[in-house]
Amino acid sequence: MGRYSAAPRAAQAGKVTIRLQDWHLAEKAWGAFERTMVDDFKKANPNVEVELDAVPYGETLNKFLVQTKAGQPADVVYAADAHTVQYLEAGYILDLAPYMKLDRDFTADKFNEAAMKSVTRGDKVFAIPNAATPVLLVYNTEMFQKAGLDPNRPPKTWEEFQEAAIKLTRKDASGRTVQWGYAPHGKKVWGNMYRLINWFWENDADILTPDNKAAALSSPEGVEAFTFLVELGTKHKVFPPQATDIDPGGARSLLAKQQVAMLSGFLGGRAPVNTENPAMKDKQAFAPLPTRKKKVNALNTEYWAVSAQSKNPEVAVKFVKHMMSRDGQVKLWKILEQFPGRKDAATDPSIESDKFAKLSVAELANSRSTPLIPQWAQVVDVTLDAFQRALLGQMQPKAALDNAAKQIDAILKR
Amino acid sequence: MGILVKPAREASTARGPTGWSERRQGYLFVLPTVITLFVVLIFPLLSTFYWSVVTETRDGVTFAGLTYYREALESTAFWNALRNSLVFTVASVVLHLAVGMPVALLLNERIPWKTAFRVVAMIPWMFPTVVVGVLWAWLYHPQFGLFNDVALRLGLVRDSVPWLADPTYAMPAILIANTWRGYPFVMLILLAGLAAIPTEQYEAAAVDGAGSWQQFRHITLPNLRFMIVLATLLDTIYMFRHFDLMQVMTAGGPAGATEVLTTLVYKQSFQFFRNEYASAIAILMFLVMFSFSLGYVRLIRQREAER
Numbered sequence: 001m002g003r004y005s006a007a008p009r010a011a012q013a014g015k016v017t018i019r020l021q022d023w024h025l026a027e028k029a030w031g032a033f034e035r036t037m038v039d040d041f042k043k044a045n046p047n048v049e050v051e052l053d054a055v056p057y058g059e060t061l062n063k064f065l066v067q068t069k070a071g072q073p074a075d076v077v078y079a080a081d082a083h084t085v086q087y088l089e090a091g092y093i094l095d096l097a098p099y100m101k102l103d104r105d106f107t108a109d110k111f112n113e114a115a116m117k118s119v120t121r122g123d124k125v126f127a128i129p130n131a132a133t134p135v136l137l138v139y140n141t142e143m144f145q146k147a148g149l150d151p152n153r154p155p156k157t158w159e160e161f162q163e164a165a166i167k168l169t170r171k172d173a174s175g176r177t178v179q180w181g182y183a184p185h186g187k188k189v190w191g192n193m194y195r196l197i198n199w200f201w202e203n204d205a206d207i208l209t210p211d212n213k214a215a216a217l218s219s220p221e222g223v224e225a226f227t228f229l230v231e232l233g234t235k236h237k238v239f240p241p242q243a244t245d246i247d248p249g250g251a252r253s254l255l256a257k258q259q260v261a262m263l264s265g266f267l268g269g270r271a272p273v274n275t276e277n278p279a280m281k282d283k284q285a286f287a288p289l290p291t292r293k294k295k296v297n298a299l300n301t302e303y304w305a306v307s308a309q310s311k312n313p314e315v316a317v318k319f320v321k322h323m324m325s326r327d328g329q330v331k332l333w334k335i336l337e338q339f340p341g342r343k344d345a346a347t348d349p350s351i352e353s354d355k356f357a358k359l360s361v362a363e364l365a366n367s368r369s370t371p372l373i374p375q376w377a378q379v380v381d382v383t384l385d386a387f388q389r390a391l392l393g394q395m396q397p398k399a400a401l402d403n404a405a406k407q408i409d410a411i412l413k414r
Numbered sequence: 415m416g417i418l419v420k421p422a423r424e425a426s427t428a429r430g431p432t433g434w435s436e437r438r439q440g441y442l443f444v445l446p447t448v449i450t451l452f453v454v455l456i457f458p459l460l461s462t463f464y465w466s467v468v469t470e471t472r473d474g475v476t477f478a479g480l481t482y483y484r485e486a487l488e489s490t491a492f493w494n495a496l497r498n499s500l501v502f503t504v505a506s507v508v509l510h511l512a513v514g515m516p517v518a519l520l521l522n523e524r525i526p527w528k529t530a531f532r533v534v535a536m537i538p539w540m541f542p543t544v545v546v547g548v549l550w551a552w553l554y555h556p557q558f559g560l561f562n563d564v565a566l567r568l569g570l571v572r573d574s575v576p577w578l579a580d581p582t583y584a585m586p587a588i589l590i591a592n593t594w595r596g597y598p599f600v601m602l603i604l605l606a607g608l609a610a611i612p613t614e615q616y617e618a619a620a621v622d623g624a625g626s627w628q629q630f631r632h633i634t635l636p637n638l639r640f641m642i643v644l645a646t647l648l649d650t651i652y653m654f655r656h657f658d659l660m661q662v663m664t665a666g667g668p669a670g671a672t673e674v675l676t677t678l679v680y681k682q683s684f685q686f687f688r689n690e691y692a693s694a695i696a697i698l699m700f701l702v703m704f705s706f707s708l709g710y711v712r713l714i715r716q717r718e719a720e721r
Contacts, residue, residue, distance in 0.1 A: 062684060086687060091472055176566070176573055186579075188667055242556045244668035245579035259557050378686050388669040392581060 016312045017049040018319060021064060021074035025054035033335045041322045048315055061086060068092045068309060075310040076319055079127065082190050084119055084303045085372035088126045093305040095124040099317045106321050112341050112364065115301040118372045127303035128324050129341030131332065133266040134297040134363040135194050136286045136356075143168055143179065143261040143283075154287035158202075158228060161262075161290040165238040168261035181238035183251035183260040184229070186391060188384040190377065191248040194298040195264040196387060197370060198289055199225045201296040207383060208408070212371050215408035217383065218401040225292075227397040230390040244388040256280055264289065266300055267360050271337050286356040288363055299367040301341065333357070375411050382407045459700070466693035482694035491670065491678065492695065496702075499654055499674040501585065502592075506653040507646055509593040514600030514645070519634075521601070522608040532605075539598035547662030550591035554578050554663075578664050581671035588659055588672055595659070599652075600645045607641030608634070640717055647710045654703055675699045 020038065024030035031054065038050045053074055055063050061083045067073040068090075079087060087093045100106050108116055108125055115129035141151035147167045155161040165181030172178045185192035200206055205221035208214065216222065233239035240246070240260060252269050254260040256276035267286060274281045289297050304323055306316040322328060329345035332338050339360050340346055346364075351357040370376065386404035389395045395403065469478045486492045521532050538546070553560050556574035565571045577587040615633050624632070635642075657676035660666060666673035666681065675695060683692035 065687075089472075174572075186668075188665065240556065240576075241574055242576040242579035245576065245664070254557070257557070374687070381681070381685070385669060388667060392669055394581075394669060 015047050015049060016315050017051060018075035018310070018312050018316050019051040019053055020076045020078075020319070021053040021055055021060065022078035023055055023057040023060045024078065025052050026056065030336055030338075033331065037323060037328055037331070041319055044322075045315075045318070048319075050319065064307075065090065065092070068307065071309060073307040073309055075307055075312060075316040077305050077307060078130070079303050079305055080190075081115075081118060081301045081303065081369070081372055082377065084127050084305060085374065085376070087305060088119060088121070089374050092308055093126050094308045094310065094313055094317075095126060096128065096306065096317060096320075097123055097125045099314075099321075100125060103321065105325070110342055110344065111324075112299070112301070112343065112367075114299050114364075114367045114369045115303075115341055118301070118369045119303060127305040128320060129301045130304050130324065130329075131268070131338040132299055132301045132341040132364070132367075133268055133339040134299055134360055134367045135198055135264050135266060135289060136297070136360065136363060137262060137289050138255065138265040138269065139262040139285055139287065140255065140258065140260075140280070140283050141285045143258070147261075151285060154285070155290045156288075157290055158292045162228075162232060162236065162238075165232060165262065166236055169236075169238045177237070179258070180240045180254075180260045181262060182232065183246055183254050183263040184233060184239045184243045184391075185246065185248070185251065185264065186239075186244040186384070186388055187247040187250070188381055188388070189247045190380055191300075192246075192384060193370060193380045194300050195248075196229075196383065197298050198264065198296065199229050201298070201368065202289065202291045202294055203228075204293045207379060208371055208412075212373050213412055215405035215412070217386075217408070218398070218405040221293075223398045223401055226387075226390070226401055230387070230397045233391050234393060239391070243391050252276070255284075266339070267356055268336075268338050270356070286359055288359070288366075295366045296368055297363055297366055299364075299369050301369065375414075378411045379408050382411070462693045462696050462700075465690055466697050469690055478690065482691045483698070485691060486695050486698060491673070492675075492698075494670050495666075495673045495675045495678040498585070498670075498672060499676075502589070502656065502660075502672075502674055503650055503653040505589050506592050506596060506656075507649045509589060510597045510600040510649055511642070511646065513593055513597040515604055517597065518601045518604035518608060519630075521605060535601060536598050538594050539596075541595065543595060543658035544662055546591060546595045547659045550587075550594075550659075551578060551663045554587055579668050581668055584664055584668060584671045588663055591663065592653075592656070592659055596649070596653075600649060603641055603645040603648075604638060607638045611637040640713070643713055644710075647706065647713060651703055651706050651710070654706065655699070 020034075022034060025034055035052070038052065042048060042050060060077075060079070064073055064077050064079075064083070064087065068087075073092070077087070077093075084093070097108075100108055108120070112129050112132040115132040116125065119125060119127040119129075137154060139151075139154055144151040144154075144164075147164075147170075149164055149167060155164045161182075168179065168181040169177065170179040185195035197207060200217060200222055203221045203225035205219050205225050206216045207222075209216045217226070233243050240254060246254070248265065248269070249272075251260070251263045252265065252273050253276060255263055256273045258277070258280070270284055270286075273284055288295070304320045306313060306320060310316045324342060326342060326345050326348075329340035329342040330348045330350065333340055333345065333348070334350050339357070340351075345351070346361045351361065371379075373379075382404045386395075386400040389403075390397045390400040394400075466482055467478055467480070468475045469481075517535055521528060521535060525531065541549075552558070554562075554577035556562055556576050556579075559577075561577070562571070562574040566574065575583065577583045611634065615637075616629055619629050619633055655676060656674070657680065660672050660674055660677050661680065664672045666677040676699075679692045679695050679699070682688045682695065
């Protein structure tokens with residue numbers, strides 16, 4: 001890490017070019033937003049050219065790693081939290097702390113604390129959270145009404161949640177299930193861990209020990225939480241039959257097509273559901289996750305980072321500051337409904353006037369980042385594998401967690 | 415009569431207009447191919463082997479010996495993936511042959527619109543495998559897929575079947591998709607073999623009173639032997655290293671039921687960033703595939719010797 005830290009140098013004269021790498025550039029709405037922001041930056045900085053590198057999401061991590069090894073990385077990179085930790089641990093991204101100290105509008109306390117904690121090492125800060133969103137309960141208000149539940153009183157406890165999920169699971173006249181209470185997060189993809197881990201945290205359990213050096217998921221509290229979740233599917237049958245194959249996008253699609261009544265998700269998922277089915281516009285509601293012992297939710301964050309090999313670090317940092325300005329963050333919300341990582345943007349009237357955006361702000365106080373350690377992807381894989389095996393009846397929940405704990409300990413010991 | 419062909423030794427030392435020997439000229443002509451083969455084949459192989467015996471950290475590269483090979487051979491995930499790879503390979507090859515052979519036989523007959531049927535039979539092979547995976551994943555979808563819809567309407571099932579989310583059905587479901595996608599390859603090879611069978615043999619057999627089955631058994635099959643073995647060997651190599659369908663349709667799930675060596679390598683390398691371990695698995699895969707390839711080389715040599 002040390003050899004990639006750089007004190008701010010004097011601003012360079014003459015035309016400079018920086019390269020921006022972001023998978024969102026390939027998306028219709030987000031890409032258009034970012035290009036507008038880039039154009040605004042270029043107008044304010046006529047000596048700067050910004051090259052756009054729209055890399056597909058699945059390749060973004062590898063491309064940045066390979067290009068960095070080859071000495072030709074993008075100057076500015078947009079990264080999911082999973083990617084950011086890899087860049088950070090490899091020493092590929094710049095310490096931004098010296099630049100933050102120079103600008104009152106860019107200090108660390110301006111941004112979401114939980115998100116900043118994950119990218120801070122000592123007094124070094126390696127990335128800035130662009131979007132930081134808590135996991136919420138997402139539900140269909142019309143289904144609630146039809147099931148005799150009050151849509152203005154979503155379940156607050158696990159027991160209420162179980163009762164609601166059972167009532168919301170409906171069969172047709174032939175006895176076939178046509179609507180399920182909850183879409184679980186069973187596919188082995190990174191995004192599902194944000195949903196699964198809440199069940200552990202809410203029961204005062206965890207996947208890893210506080211020092212991230214050993215597995216903790218097979219504790220009595222962990223087994224209790226896991227068993228509760230698994231039995232929703234195996235005993236109470238409130239999960240769709242393809243539970244082990246549902247990823248976040250698949251769950252949203254089931255909600256959009258009104259096949260499931262509830263799921264765990266983010267506010268940013270509202271727009272895709274409404275786009276897939278405009279009839280969901282007035283039926284989609286959000287609430288805090290039901291809880292048991294603790295009120296907590298997982299925070300999903302995406303970051304801006306600057307390459308440690310950037311030949312124009314000052315300009316690159318300036319660009320990040322531009323994207324992370326209060327105005328830029330408010331635009332991010334207004335245009336894309338992506339929850340800003342900047343705290344003062346969250347007080348904008350456009351957020352204050354949106355009931356569910358205000359809820360997200362409130363829930364940020366209970367947010368916690370998932371452990372961003374290099375082995376986390378393997379831990380996620382093992383944990384979701386345990387969930388799949390328990391759901392499929394291949395293993396009892398406790399046995400599945402014990403098996404997972406052994407594997408996780410072996411992974412962490414390597 | 416003079417000597418019409420120079421002996422090999424004399425030919426290799428004979429000099430052409432450039433003054434170079436023919437042997438040297440020959441080497442020059444194959445040099446671009448050798449360089450290309452080295453760049454796309456030998457170098458990546460050596461590089462993969464190198465990365466399988468070292469460990470890279472931020473402080474540099476250290477020699478790891480057989481650490482990662484030991485890890486693979488002691489890993490239940492590796493053996494599960496190897497078993498699934500072998501099951502998938504054998505089942506795919508058998509199914510491709512089982513569908514490809516009758517289709518080839520049919521398309522070899524004098525039927526109206528033969529050319530059009532041949533084109534239609536080739537259609538599955540024209541799709542990129544990723545597209546096939548996405549298409550079939552939707553066909554299998556429990557709520558929105560065609561198969562469940564038809565099965566429910568016909569009363570064949572009471573509830574939607576989670577084809578790709580149930581370990582019992584996931585591999586068979588992928589095999590069906592793979593059979594649809596892959597049979598044209600075998601069909602084409604067999605069609606080429608069928609076209610080469612002299613028609614006189616069938617005419618003579620018909621004169622002797624042989625029926626269709628006897629003609630198939632005693633004329634078609636023996637003449638097609640080489641092509642069948644060739645198709646089987648090549649298909650085995652292709653299926654063993656198959657990746658796309660598995661990754662797109664199930665990503666190796668549920669609970670490892672469709673995890674094959676290729677998806678395991680992909681996961682270790684691109685999701686877990688354990689390039690050294692992934693390289694070790696890749697080399698072990700190469701050793702298995704190399705043994706298949708030796709069979710292919712032996713077959714070709716036998717064929718050439720027969721001629």
